[in-house]
Amino acid sequence: MTKKQEVIPSMIKNQRLVQERRQQIVEGAVRLFIEKGFHKTTTREIARECGLSIGTMYEYIQSKEDVLYLVCHYIHSLLLEKLHSISSHHLTAKEMLSSSLAQYFQIMDELRPYVVLIYQETKSLPREQMKLVLAREEEITLFFEKMLVQGIEDGSFQIPVSSVRLTAHNIVVLGQMWAFRYWALRKMYTLEEYTEKQVSLLMIEILNKG
Amino acid sequence: MTKKQEVIPSMIKNQRLVQERRQQIVEGAVRLFIEKGFHKTTTREIARECGLSIGTMYEYIQSKEDVLYLVCHYIHSLLLEKLHSISSHHLTAKEMLSSSLAQYFQIMDELRPYVVLIYQETKSLPREQMKLVLAREEEITLFFEKMLVQGIEDGSFQIPVSSVRLTAHNIVVLGQMWAFRYWALRKMYTLEEYTEKQVSLLMIEILNKG
DNA sequence: CAAAAATGAACGAACGCTCGGTCAATGGAA
DNA sequence: TTCCATTGACCGAGCGTTCGTTCATTTTTG
Numbered sequence A, B: 001m002t003k004k005q006e007v008i009p010s011m012i013k014n015q016r017l018v019q020e021r022r023q024q025i026v027e028g029a030v031r032l033f034i035e036k037g038f039h040k041t042t043t044r045e046i047a048r049e050c051g052l053s054i055g056t057m058y059e060y061i062q063s064k065e066d067v068l069y070l071v072c073h074y075i076h077s078l079l080l081e082k083l084h085s086i087s088s089h090h091l092t093a094k095e096m097l098s099s100s101l102a103q104y105f106q107i108m109d110e111l112r113p114y115v116v117l118i119y120q121e122t123k124s125l126p127r128e129q130m131k132l133v134l135a136r137e138e139e140i141t142l143f144f145e146k147m148l149v150q151g152i153e154d155g156s157f158q159i160p161v162s163s164v165r166l167t168a169h170n171i172v173v174l175g176q177m178w179a180f181r182y183w184a185l186r187k188m189y190t191l192e193e194y195t196e197k198q199v200s201l202l203m204i205e206i207l208n209k210g
Numbered sequence C: 001c002a003a004a005a006a007t008g009a010a011c012g013a014a015c016g017c018t019c020g021g022t023c024a025a026t027g028g029a030a
Numbered sequence D: 001t002t003c004c005a006t007t008g009a010c011c012g013a014g015c016g017t018t019c020g021t022t023c024a025t026t027t028t029t030g
Helices: A015-036 A043-050 A054-060 A064-084 A093-110 A112-124 A127-153 A161-180 A191-207 B015-036 B043-050 B054-060 B064-084 B093-110 B112-124 B127-153 B161-180 B191-207
Strands: none
Touching: A015 A043, A015 A054, A015 A064, A015 A112, A043 A054, A043 A064, A064 A093, A064 A112, A064 A127, A093 A112, A093 A127, A093 A161, A093 A191, A112 A127, A112 A161, A112 B112, A127 A161, A161 A191, A161 B161, A161 B191, A191 B161, A191 B191, B015 B043, B015 B054, B015 B064, B015 B112, B043 B054, B043 B064, B064 B093, B064 B112, B064 B127, B093 B112, B093 B127, B093 B161, B093 B191, B112 B127, B112 B161, B127 B161, B161 B191
16 A cells, blocks of 8 residues: 655654654544635644644645645545455446445545545645645555456456556546535435436446446 | 626726726736736735736725626636627528537637636635636526427437537537647647547537437 | 715734743763 | 653744735826
8 A cells, every 4th residue: 555655854853752742633624624615624624634733734734735635634544445445246347347336426425525535625735745646546446446357357348458547537437526526416415316317327338348 | 698707796886997907907917817816916916917906906896706797707708708699590400509609719719818717716715706707607508499499399319308508518518628638639639620620529419410 | 175985004803833941850970 | 769851742922924804095087
């Protein structure tokens, strides 16, 4: 698993403490960012929320944007962790995929505010940190890509290889869509209805040639 | 067409002037917002960019957020205008739909930075103005919904009525995806390749039952 | 000239970040 | 054991700056 948060230097020597306090900072910050967005949250508020003084907080980061990076990293960790713990000891590749999709949609529902946050605030990161975050976003696509390739290799799926990556992107986006278009979709479907319809559409896409 | 921008009061009496100057403001602001985002753009920069003094600009708006609302409104106008001018004097409903989809994807490509801007900054609007913007976003979905319903009524499409709205959302999102995941998709496909693949997938979704 | 529009200096609040300093814990010398 | 020098985490008042916004004044218009 990726662990690039050491990119950010700290004034504090004790590494265990750095880990601990940064966790505090992230957990406080993520609440505030979800509630009022990155730019409308002040450093003082973050410090208060995570129980540190403003001075202490700055011993563990270099800038406010570092906090945003830590938050994005944290969200992707949550997401990738949940994704990789998707249970997949089913029989057929087809069953495995459709079950994975349903579980993925469930995760998107649980992490709805986090997904929206990533979508809206990644662009506020400095170039270099933004690249790191987008790279982790690609890991999600890769997860489904691998699953599709496996199904193609054992003959279960019929998608042409040239469409695998796009199909993976489609899966990822249709899941995230439940988060970032929730304001409209909630009026029409429950998560279960949404999942059922989208999964069956995706299965057609995957089984019916591409 | 919707024309709710009169929601924002102005100090200036001459309505023609209000229209004109607000157009100036929007065109300057949209450039800056795309380049550096709403929060990192200052009111002074907007005023300079659109050729007004800061004082004059404030005669035509009440707050910086008003500018964001005007910008969102402007982008949706552009978008809806282009959408409704999609040529549709084809023969079959099927041909009409696939051609419309291709033209829609083309529009998403042209307006790529605008689409991303709307996605990322709508949340910075005050509640009331946000609702107005989201309502206009739904108009886009409605456009495709109507087209689908028409195809169902004349027997060309087989989607169940309960899936029409979702399919419309899927169309809209797969188009917007070309904008907000361009950083990844550009590495794999040209617009033409992307269009061809997504349109054929959507046509399967629409013709093959749902 | 009266009314409307344009101006930009000025304002006060709030921002991100710093830095001189406190203090409990540690450990070597006496 | 006592003493004191050293360390490193913690603190928050305050710095310099910048922000969105206002309004007394000037300029333009009809």
